[in-house]
Amino acid sequence: MSEERIREAAKVVLSTSGADQLEVTLLQENQRLTRFANNEIHQNVAHEDVQVRVRAIRGKKIGTAKVNSLNQQRLKWATRKAIDTAPYGVENDYFTSLPSPQRWQPIQAHFPSTEEVSARRRADVVREVVDKARRSRLSAAGALSVRTRRFGVFNSLGVDAYHPSTWVRLTSVVSSQDSSGYSEVGSPDFECVHPARVADESISKCVKGRHPVEVEPGRYDVFLEEYALSEIFNWLAWIGMGARSFQEESSFMYGRIGENIMAEKVTVWDDGADPDTFSLPFDFEGVPRRKVTIVERGVARGVVYDTLTAARGGSISTGHALPPEYSLFGPLPLHLHMAAGPSSKASIISSIEKGVMVTRFHYINGLLKPREALFTGMTRDGTFLIENGKLTTPLKNLRFTESMLRAFTNVAEISKERRVLGGDDFSTFVLPAVWIKDFNFTGRTEF
């Protein structure tokens, strides 16, 4: 689907009469996904779709409609539906106008060769992982996802933003009878995905993890690898880094701006323009995504805004609006970065007298006490005891229940290495590994 076709569709919507203002977002996606398990490909799919979202403004009331076609009749249906349902809404005192055009910096994020990767080529990449696992008498599972996205936002005030991008993600979980190891890589360019490295890392973890033993739950120093941190950041973003939760007073940031909420070593920001991520230079309102510092040297600095929450908060939109059907949930940071530290992962581990290394967390939930960012979750795919600076013993998986404010106040070291993680939806994070002291494990499981 061409840029021209997307622009033509936008014109059909914006030329409709009956609304004070109109906005249309068009998201054309093409995803090809090869899943593997038990050392074979078991699910192999391709799908293409286009999502068109229309917002119609009538006074201070907003109507929204969504359709998945560029067919003129369907576009007109969506536009008319948005216009006709707007009056059923309640006047929104904070709504003043759709955004006006703003300058944004284009990012080179679309790799044509990635878009053209065939099913055979995907199978070849997966085979590299599987063959290595087989040679180690292990079982590989995971997925290779190749996505192409063409995203456009247009409105009747002249916003005209279009951004094509590609993203490749390879994940691998390699398992033995009693252990497993995880690894992942993501890039906008297929050529930058090296399956052998992914395989080696997950195989190495799996082999080291054989014959795990139980440890008593309790407080331990932890070395959280980037994957584990990514699961935590997903929830931190969700419950507290957007303006809605802040304004509704449930965010762990609420009432704490300017205060120390984490260790001085911790700096966190959101940057949708980083070309190493599944980038998004503007949001679903067509507002350029600003780089927003959320925590600076441990001090809470601010949250991200869309137009509506910015008006409510007397601020300006930072360009973090989600699709209009999520407007009551509010804006979210989708490209979180955490600043690197000075030391390598290896040297940090060598400094830990006794602790637990966590490769990855499973099924974290952050709704226990959002103001404290009290989370629970399980370790997964590679948990090890650290003794005298070395990984000595593989461990059966543990459950943690811990306040992330407390945990990030106890950060002792941050690695200089960082990884780009995620990309299955709009979100990619750039994160290091961290050493956190006194982390609370509250339970264990049988494997």
Added chain:
Amino acid sequence: MRARLVRSSHIVRPPTGKGRVSRGNLWLDNTVRFLERCRSGGNVEEYFLNLLNDLKKNVDYADIRVLEEFGEEIQMKNGEVNFVNTRDRGYGIRVLHKGSWGFASSSTFGAEQVRRVATTATEIAAASGTLKRQSAALSEAEPRVDSCRTAVVKDPFKVPPDDKVGLLVECSRIMRRHKAVKVAEGSIESREITKVFLNTEGSHIEQRTVVTGGGISCRTRSGGEIQTRSLYDYAVRGFEFIDSMNLLKESERLAREAIELLSAPECPSGTTDLLLGGSQLALQIHESCGHPIELDRVLGAEAGFYGTSFLTLDKLGSFRYGSDDVTITADATLPGGLGSFAYDDEGVSGQRTVIVERGIFKGYLTSRETACAIGQKSNGSMRASSWSCIPLIRMTNINLEPGEWTLEELIRDTRKGILMDSTKSWSIDDKRLNFQFGCESAWQIERGKLVRLLKNPVYTGITPQFWRSCDAVCNSEEWRIWGVPNCGKGEPTQSIPVGHGVAPARFRDVEVGVRRS
């Protein structure tokens, strides 16, 4: 009690038969009209039926699902309203070629495009075949030609939008009359899904499903303390389901409870008898029984993402999953259940399967392919969340069968314990053994009486140990189906509606609260 488990009367069926599709039937004319709405030239045969005939010559098996969905969601927060209309359509073509699967889907219709998508599916299947350990085979399934629809009392799309918005705004007003209520929100959601399933074995099934649901919640805050009370539910029914939820009346109750929770004592930590109310027990079954009985998960299909299962094949038929009081069924035929349907996405009829019988693990949820692994036929559990996704094994309505107790008797019979209900947080390991669930509210029980409200209740356990500690389940009077609209599985994640029929139950010596160290 059994009456509620009888085959649904909400599904209206014409006479069922095998064989080729004929244009003579009224219901089939509806199908044709639906498919014609999806086309931009040519005719139905050219698009799908002839395509299947062609595919049949080249592949082992193929099926096509064509879907169109109309949706309307009204969201409200503190009186602010978001009104979202959706129209979504597309088709997915699944091909089994030389023992390997390929799937392609598109929202673009047209003869050339449909053929291209079919070719892509076949090419993908060929690529899958280059990394194959064993050929996929399908268990037998009788070809079906059928048409079914949800019978609704009150069409949700004919209820004036003003009435729906007005109901939510009034709920908000009632909750926000209380100063401590910081956030009052709610939603009403209606979907009508028309789905046509065709396969190379001669099945041609049309299903129209209406889903209605929503609810309300309120959040209170005092200092650093935040409390929430909510009520959300969904069903395969019309707007009469929303009417039955009494949202206006519930608004006042929820607001008062959320306020009371702010000053309630913290749930203690330790081991005690635990009573679970229906909505929390629905989640307990969902996470600790529904997911581990998915046979694709057991066989490793989700190892790279959502995880595997402790209910390995060697446990089938002999493993003590729970106590004698625990009988669990999977039942896609329950009237109104959110996991109810006439046919799954392989054209296999929805059915009732015993999963756990008096504590012994007896059955999995299966597909045509996975059923072969245990020498069975599919029990009709394959569903996709949309036209764009490949079907996976999904829960239907997974139910704890009722026992003999009333809730009043159960409380009276409990010397010391805690009654918890309404899910607040949920977490379970990747084999579905260690879980920790938090609830919105709890009541302390002393000498057979509810004595005080407790806040921030949490309980934890290991799945089979927990279910073996169950010593009482309430009776059919207390039994009802809860709709869970967003069960997640697969890559890309497919969110699908499922149901859980439950009555409150008691579990002995459960660890509650968070372990301090």
